[in-house]
Amino acid sequence: MKLKFTKMHGLGNDFVVLDGINQTINLDRQQIRQLADRHFGIGCDQLLLVEKAKGQADFRYRIFNADGGEVEQCGNGARCFVRYVHDHDLTKKSEIRIETLSGVISPRLERDGNITVNMGKPVFEPKQIPFIADRCALTYQLEMLHTQVTICALSMGNPHAVRVVDDIASAPVVTEGALIEKHQRFPNKVNVGYMQVIDRNHIKLRVFERGAGETLACGTGACAAVVAGINLDLLDYQVVVSTQGGELTISWQGHDAPVWMTGPAVTVFEGEINL
Numbered sequence: 001m002k003l004k005f006t007k008m009h010g011l012g013n014d015f016v017v018l019d020g021i022n023q024t025i026n027l028d029r030q031q032i033r034q035l036a037d038r039h040f041g042i043g044c045d046q047l048l049l050v051e052k053a054k055g056q057a058d059f060r061y062r063i064f065n066a067d068g069g070e071v072e073q074c075g076n077g078a079r080c081f082v083r084y085v086h087d088h089d090l091t092k093k094s095e096i097r098i099e100t101l102s103g104v105i106s107p108r109l110e111r112d113g114n115i116t117v118n119m120g121k122p123v124f125e126p127k128q129i130p131f132i133a134d135r136c137a138l139t140y141q142l143e144m145l146h147t148q149v150t151i152c153a154l155s156m157g158n159p160h161a162v163r164v165v166d167d168i169a170s171a172p173v174v175t176e177g178a179l180i181e182k183h184q185r186f187p188n189k190v191n192v193g194y195m196q197v198i199d200r201n202h203i204k205l206r207v208f209e210r211g212a213g214e215t216l217a218c219g220t221g222a223c224a225a226v227v228a229g230i231n232l233d234l235l236d237y238q239v240v241v242s243t244q245g246g247e248l249t250i251s252w253q254g255h256d257a258p259v260w261m262t263g264p265a266v267t268v269f270e271g272e273i274n275l
């Protein structure tokens with residue numbers, strides 16, 4: 001099967017984007033893993049599928065991690081999605097509504113080339129983790145680590161666990177992140193963010209992503225970290241998030257307000273692959 005694809009990234013979080021409107025796409029988990037493989041395939045953190053909307057939105061947006069699992073949300077991917085549908089003449093609108101497994105989000109192309117996305121409302125998930133939730137901070141014994149770890153567990157449509165650390169460079173992102181990702185406290189596994197607070201309007205962030213490992217940037221992870229930081233009274237309502245791949249601007253007014261994310265989206269190349 002010949003498959004046309006577009007290679008894109010949002011701050012180095014990279015994607016294979018497929019047009020499921022003008023070509024029929026039926027990939028199984030193994031085929032997605034193969035496309036995402038950086039040696040035997042194209043290579044990406046996530047595969048994004050553009051489809052016709054099922055409801056009133058403009059498009060359906062499906063997201064698959066490099067391990068082949070389909071997930072609820074991807075923030076960097078949402079910015080690439082709107083850039084893609086514009087560049088491929090699938091829409092003339094500068095703001096679109098896209099259906100995801102966790103609801104409808106609306107990315108908007110800005111005049112400066114950046115993209116702003118209403119990422120929806122954060123949800124704190126004490127109910128899913130049987131521990132006493134002190135605001136959003138859950139302190140519990142991580143059996144595998146035999147240490148006391150304090151995290152904020154919340155959802156941006158996809159699950160996130162956020163830790164505040166003093167030094168992002170030495171944070172145990174790959175070792176501890178891999179353990180928390182699959183910890184039994186998170187029945188659907190979890191994305192693990194490590195946040196260093198620089199000041200009330202600036203953090204540094206690294207994320208060990210569920211189903212992909214550490215990525216250069218994570219959009220929903222940036223949203224989750226800012227929400228957690230505001231909730232812990234460490235941050236003001238608008239924050240620059242410095243990731244290894246570049247900067248995102250995240251804002252959240254608190255309570256029932258949605259989280260807003262602004263950042264870039266880049267097309268690297270178009271290609272075709274025999275699968």
Ligand SMILES: N[C@H](CCC[C@H](N)C(=O)O)C(=O)O
Pocket residue numbers: 013045046063065071072073074075076077158159191209210211212215217218219220221
């Ligand atoms: N690994 C995530 C999906 C991709 C999220 C990330 N790439 C973003 O930009 O939000 C999960 O399993 O929920």
